[in-house]
Amino acid sequence: MKILGIESSCDETGASVVKDGELILSNIVASSLKEHQQYGGIIPEIASRRQLECIHTVTAAALQNAKTKLNGIDAIAVTESPGLIGSLLVGLSFARSLSFALNIPLIEVNHIEAHLYAPFLNDAKSKNRAKPGLPAVGLVVSGGHTSLYYIKNFRNIALIGQTRDDAAGETFDKVARILGLGYPGGPAIDKVARQCKKSKLRFTCAPLVDTLDFSFSGIKTSVLYHVNGTKQRSHAATAETAYAFQKSVVEVLVKKCVAAAKKHKTKTVLLGGGVAANSFLRERLFTEAQRQGLKIHFPPLPLCLDNAAMIAGLGFQLFKRKVKKN
Numbered sequence: 001m002k003i004l005g006i007e008s009s010c011d012e013t014g015a016s017v018v019k020d021g022e023l024i025l026s027n028i029v030a031s032s033l034k035e036h037q038q039y040g041g042i043i044p045e046i047a048s049r050r051q052l053e054c055i056h057t058v059t060a061a062a063l064q065n066a067k068t069k070l071n072g073i074d075a076i077a078v079t080e081s082p083g084l085i086g087s088l089l090v091g092l093s094f095a096r097s098l099s100f101a102l103n104i105p106l107i108e109v110n111h112i113e114a115h116l117y118a119p120f121l122n123d124a125k126s127k128n129r130a131k132p133g134l135p136a137v138g139l140v141v142s143g144g145h146t147s148l149y150y151i152k153n154f155r156n157i158a159l160i161g162q163t164r165d166d167a168a169g170e171t172f173d174k175v176a177r178i179l180g181l182g183y184p185g186g187p188a189i190d191k192v193a194r195q196c197k198k199s200k201l202r203f204t205c206a207p208l209v210d211t212l213d214f215s216f217s218g219i220k221t222s223v224l225y226h227v228n229g230t231k232q233r234s235h236a237a238t239a240e241t242a243y244a245f246q247k248s249v250v251e252v253l254v255k256k257c258v259a260a261a262k263k264h265k266t267k268t269v270l271l272g273g274g275v276a277a278n279s280f281l282r283e284r285l286f287t288e289a290q291r292q293g294l295k296i297h298f299p300p301l302p303l304c305l306d307n308a309a310m311i312a313g314l315g316f317q318l319f320k321r322k323v324k325k326n
């Protein structure tokens with residue numbers, strides 16, 4: 001079964017064809033990120049206007065790369081929420097119209113839950129990659145969300161922890177702004193932090209005990225005070241601050257993943273969202289997983305970020321249960 005996925009929750013416009021919920025036949029992503037950079041964050045009006053302009057072209061390219069025509073598509077899956085309202089409307093209206101015109105089912109998919117489906121996807125090159133087992137705990141770390149889930153199966157996903165204030169990606173973006181590293185901040189901090197190998201500098205995330213919730217707004221303020229209290233900023237000082245900040249955020253994420261797996265008696269941990277691309281987080285989780293006897297499944301880097309393949313993949317799983325048409 002071939003599902004066309006459509007994703008338009010933030011600044012990306014994605015279209016993808018996925019076979020049987022697993023094999024990516026095509027995955028096209030257009031982004032208006034460059035246009036937002038001068039503002040230091042996403043401007044919703046710019047995002048939705050660009051999506052309106054390119055959604056046809058992106059979908060046509062996804063069909064072409066998959067060597068499929070519209071009449072070869074069995075169903076359409078689309079991001080229903082959460083996201084920027086204008087952006088979501090572009091994808092939803094497009095997908096609903098297409099499903100009506102083609103008289104094929106429409107499956108509406110939650111964007112955050114779809115991030116957790118990314119480790120289950122393969123393309124022709126990665127066919128032999130180990131598939132995650134279920135049940136699992138899943139951590140979604142993106143620009144807008146930091147949430148932990150217990151996934152019994154893909155029709156039964158329970159939220160077990162979340163941030164009480166800023167999301168992890170949002171904190172990376174805000175700290176990068178304080179350090180003058182530009183937007184988006186995550187990749188910039190990841191890169192500059194690699195230039196520091198060790199430091200006595202410490203920032204701490206609020207220690208929320210006996211809960212799987214997170215809090216990141218305090219660490220951002222600590223970094224701000226530290227930077228404002230330092231007279232001269234050198235490149236080495238920026239690298240050291242980025243390193244200490246990243247280390248603290250990553251330690252909290254790792255700790256809560258391990259605690260969630262223990263609490264819910266599962267050996268599998270799934271990762272998703274833009275911050276899952278962070279090299280230090282990947283490294284630390286792999287090491288900790290080995291120590292704790294856990295299996296960690298990260299998506300390949302391009303599938304950490306917003307994409308339509310994860311929407312089509314989860315859409316397939318939901319289709320097997322019930323179908324919402326037009």
Ligand code: KG4
Nearest residue numbers: 142143144169186187274275277278305306
């Ligand atoms: O999942 P995503 O593409 O969009 C949302 O749904 O939010 O995630 C974007 C977020 C941004 O905050 C960005 O700074 C962060 O992911 N990010 C990273 C890295 N790459 C992207 N954060 C830390 N390290 C990275 N390498």
Ligand code: ZN
Nearest residue numbers: 142273305306
């Ligand atoms: Zn996302």
